Amino acid sequence: MTTPLVQVEDLTVDFGDVRAVDGLSFTLEAGAALGVVGESGSGKSASASALLGLHRGTGARVTGTVRVAGTDVGAADEAELRALRGAKAAMVFQDPLSSLDPYYTVGDQIAEVYRVHNRVSRRAARARAVEVLDRVGIPEAVRRSRSRPHEFSGGMRQRALIAMALACEPRLIVADEPTTALDVTVQAQILDLLHDLRRETGTALLLVTHDVGVAAESVDEVLVMQHGRAVERGPVAEVLGAPRQPYTRELLASVPRVDARRPAGPVPGPRAAAPETGPLLEALGLRREFGRGSSRVTAVDDVSLTVHAGETLGIVGESGSGKTTLGRMLVRLDDPTGGRLRYGGREIGSLPEKALRPFRRELQMVFQDPVASLNPRRSVGESVADPLRAAGETDETRIRDRVSGLLERVGLDAGRYERYPHEFSGGQRQRIGIARVLAADPKLIVCDEPVSALDVTTQAQVIALLGELQRELGIGLVFIAHDLAVVRQVSDRVAVMRQGRIVEQGAVDEVYGSPQDAYTKQLLAAVPTLDPARAAARRAARSELAVA
Amino acid sequence: MTGFLLRRLGGAVFVLLSLTVILYAVFYVAPGDVAQIACGPRCSPAQVAQVTEQLRLDDPVYTQYGHFLQGIVAGRDFSTGTGVDHCSAPCLGVSYQSDQQVMRLILTKLPVTGSLVVGAFVCWILLGVGTGVLSVWRRGRITERLLTWLTLAGTATPVFVIGLLLIIVFCSTLQWLPSPTYVPFTEDPEQWAWGLLLPWVSLALIESAKYARLTRSSMLETLAEDHVRTFRAYGVGERAVIGRHALRGAVAPVIALSALDFGSMFGGAVLTESLFGIPGLGRELVHAVKVVDLPVVVGMVLVTGFFVVLANAVADMLYALADRRVVLS
16 A cells, blocks of 8 residues: 555644644545635644644644655754645645735746746746646736736636646645635636646645535545544545534534525515515615726616615625625715615715714614724723714613613623623624614614625524524615625525626525526536535536636 | 826925925024124124125015025026126025035035945945844844844944044054045045045944844744745745845835935934034035025025935835835826
8 A cells, every 4th residue: 555645643733822733633645635624713724734844933833743745744854844845745825915925926936936946947947937827727828927916816816826836746735725715706717727737737635625615616535624623534425415423514504505595584574565665775876986087997887776674685796896885885885976875765875974864873784894893992882882872872871781682682691791802703793793783773784794704603693693683673684795605595685796787686596596697697606516516517517608 | 107207396396495485484583693693793883784785684585585586597696795796597595604606515515425425325225234134034043132232222322422433443543544534536436435434334333223123124024924924835945035035025115214314314414424524515504504604504405305305206216116016106
């Protein structure tokens, strides 16, 4: 029997008092593909970094043995380690913008790496850089190799990083969340690329991801991690199809499915009642332009939509599609440059700030980043009390009672009134954000990517909370997200945005079930599925759509 | 690019004009009879009146300012008591004290200060950036602590202490160097360099401390960035990581600071000039302020201001060259 390419035995990584990886052992054969799946803090990235000895000099304590392509990573000296890195095992990092040096051209950076491991001339190294850039599908590779990273799109930067990994023909590619920062259609392209490269070069792949769907698309085997330990390992179809461990089952149950219908609520949908009362919010030909003259950009272009009380309108789109700008305009955090916006039958699109004040309380927004949207220097209770004070409430006991009630309502302990945001987890912070919005007694809430920063299990809980609140309070909800599966879970109706326009709008099951617009079809085809067999079939379908 | 330059030029003219207005206003309210000082302590009231007349000091301040502007644009004539002296545009006026044209005065002093500043600038950049790189390279070791301590001492020591020490050690005790003197570059380049060596070094020792710290902190910041991790993960050695990637991150802040220092040094190297007996702009400026010689002061300040503005415009262009993400606008 041959020695495996990667052998990890009893690996432990400590950052100070925190044990990130706890006694992890696994092997990876040459040419195989293993997905390491887990939620944030499960130790998956720390394990991946250990394969290349990247913890050296960082203050992290590493024990156990790691052997990669014949190198004992723990015992290797600096020179041996450098010979391993890039040449035998190459890493593809998560954030493609910050992972490339902004000051040098992409071609020079790849050539630099190539020259570290190969005694060749500058010119030959540059030629190799162009060759690999061409291989990963960068058009006009010769010209684009002279561009700097900021002149590349996100997907092209990720391709460039993969090209760098390919440059020295390594036996192992370690990809740490390679598609997390990308739009779903670009993600599909990158995963297809990795798939093709692996088949073509016989390189082994270790793919670290929080997204089970991404793993299902790309690997043969998965390793599920929790709290630094391996929970379950096996062929991808087996683990995802018939998980043996409770944690794996819980994880899979939390993953939103783009092909699953929305769980029916206990209360009959309020859509039936809606036509009698008329829409809560109505946008007609809404526009938003930025800049002047030749640099003018139309972020939102002629958008018309309605939101009824007790209904959720989902807005999906990729980055730059204008969905956030639209959401901000709906609550008048941004001023439309054209079109009309009616709230409860009254035109509010062009109202000046002073006349808007009575409506401010009723139109609320929940933001994406639960860390950045809470003041770190104020207790969470005080943050939640803000809307009450703004509304003129001065009775401290009443404020305290109401805030405590709200904190309990969103599932937090009211006794934590005096605590500060950093003492809460991401999901809890988002709950605090929701409590603050509820304090204003809103009629309409616009949620802008409210769960995209959260792990799937937390995500599922926050989504469930939003659904409950909506049924209970009968508010209108606009749910903006890039994740098609999440939007399907929460929405009654959905609008698909592209380049500032709504390309398709309708009842959620219709849009997802039989999409009419080509772009919607493309989006849906790009969403990773949990079934590896279907993933392969859809990979083929994608290449057809790309041609069309 | 052209638009950027035009806008910078407009901004520069505005800044410089504002400077002259402020200076005229300050001198107008400042105490001291200019004519009396210009004429000397033994002048009779009649002579003082004549000087007042000759220098047109009895005109209202805005008329005087108007003449000054006219001189810059079109040149002007001055009565010397016996005849008329023409000062061609751009004319910065005539010294109240020496009847010398300010422009000529500045043009004789400019190469002196220029020699001092440019030489010192080269020294302090080399020394400062070099020290910074070295302390990053040896970070966490005794060398770094020693360098940090030295740069702190450098910033804390006044130029006249360092300068005096250097003179005592190298000129008096060891007698390795001649006493610092200024010999024009055009006369004898070798003597020019030897004569200015100590002034350069003392200025550089003080200025470089800032640069060492700035270089060090910018490089450490860059070293913590993701792209440095990428190159380490691809087996790029520490020397290349520091020399190519980390140092590159320090270029922009060093350029920005250099621009400010380089420009202001033209009027601000007074102590160094006095200590080493270099007849430069700084010494002349201090003297002119002492004797309330308005035209000389205004002229000098304009020149200093000009260099500050120029250095900053050059810095902005270098900045855009160093970091292609910057767009000049």
